[in-house]
Amino acid sequence: MIEQYLLHLFIIACVYAILAMSLNLAVGFTGLLNLGHVAFYAIGAYTSALLAVGLGVPFWGGMLAGGCMAALFGYLLSFPTVRLKGDYLVLGTLGFTIIVEAVLKNWASLTRGPLGIAGIPKPRLLGLSLSPLPAYALLALAAALLTYWLLSLVVASPFGRTLKAIRDDEVAAGALGKDTFRAKAKALALSAFLAGVAGALYAHYITFIDPSSFSITETILIFSMVLVGGTASLLGSVAGAALLVLLPEPLRFLPIPSDIVGGMRQAIYALLLVLVILKRPQGLLGEDTLRDAWARARRRRKGA
């Protein structure tokens, strides 16, 4: 029983780790404050679920299709939004989330509206079912590790350096001949692809999805994971995801009504978000912490 519960938490943490890492590519490495990430997650989940339930497409095909569909939307979203800066980008991407949510709720002939999609099949691999929890946990772990590996390659590549240059000084990056618009569009598409994969992973695990799983609050939760962990730090995003998934769990065992638990859960991560921004803006494992620590150590040595 307890193992089942821990494995469940592990799987959920893996899904969020993928979401946080991929969001970090846009937010931390490229400097795009994207509040539309949860929409990509939803698009991936719905694409994969509908393909599986409606057409019997196996999980692997659905996951790939979900990722590609999300990437397509990410690429399309980049046209109206990546020219925007700061607050305007935040609002534009937030608007995208709300439009996608409205479509999921209202296009009932496709998405079944607020009723959601039930009976999403669990994946199979080489004829074996991946429905036992340990098998699914391995699948989720493999997906999270692959995401980590892929994104660390990307951010260390010349393309990754272009993204960081755009983040630090877009005009200068443009002056050096980088096509900043295309680089940002590609970053957003890749970020969206991974969120779509996470969506498929979630949908085929829970086996039921409805629009309420992909609300704006969820966007802020993923954003908090990135911020608490540290922007531009992939390991930070993993740590942030694990922390924010696990931190409110003890509430489950307290004898309090469920809407209070929901409120406390939200209060905990909102408070954590505000405190981190106020007291440790670079996050727990932010990129410049080592440098800061180094500078502090040097100052101390000089002082001594």
Next chain:
Amino acid sequence: MDILPQLIMNGLIAGSVYALMAAGFSLMYGLQRFMNVAHGATYLVGAFAAYACARLAGMPLALSFAIAVLVATGLGVAINQLVYVPLQRQKEKDRALLLASFGVFLLVEAIILMVFGADVKSFGLPVRKGMDVLGAVVTPVQLVIILAAPLVFLGLWLFLYRTRTGTALRAAADNEAIARTMGVNVRAMTTLTTALGSALAGVAGILVALEQNLEHSMGLPAVLKGLTAAIIGGIGNVPAAILGGYLLGLAENLGIWYLPSGYKDAIAFVILILFLLVRPQGFFGTRRREEAGG
């Protein structure tokens, strides 16, 4: 019966609330220079404080409203002092301020949820028959909303354009450095605009509470509509933001003539994205390069 007058009337009712929110946003944006999402928290607290005073504590309506506006104002000022003022010193303060305001909003929403629970509440004013106004059916409460908003705006205008403090406030919003050299206390002005903006949000919250059901989740849509209205009008310009609020209310309600009503909320954001693309400075605004897209 022709449906057009009714849709326009509904647009004016929704628009009154959006305009109140947008006016508050615009006022605060002038001095704080970021989109204060926690504006929705003051709105939410205004609505629930009025409900708690009038329905749970049994106070008279007028007293409840006064207390609710005061509580909303106090909350707005407290958030500014505790969170935004310390953040002004940070390196990446734009991002920090925006995200912190999101965090504060979610925290307040969570507290409201814990205190009042998730069930839908109603002010439970006696239901009166609607009257016929210019071919549309309007309830007395709706009439109060339609008339109260312009009165508030008149008061705001008199303050901003007919008093010394109002002039100082506009000067500080227009050019902080020059205002400071002319002896304007910019810090005090920031506190004052926060108080004013929060009071406006509190009023909006109360008006909505009178007419509709109260839910803890009603804050975010209100913030987003208010922001959208402010941008449609031209953020940082209070009268333009007010007009933006009415325009948004009308656009939404006329839009559901063609679209299923479930898409009502999405209409605002389609308009928003169009504006961000084509006219980020809004209908009446002038373009500032550093704020709009490059």
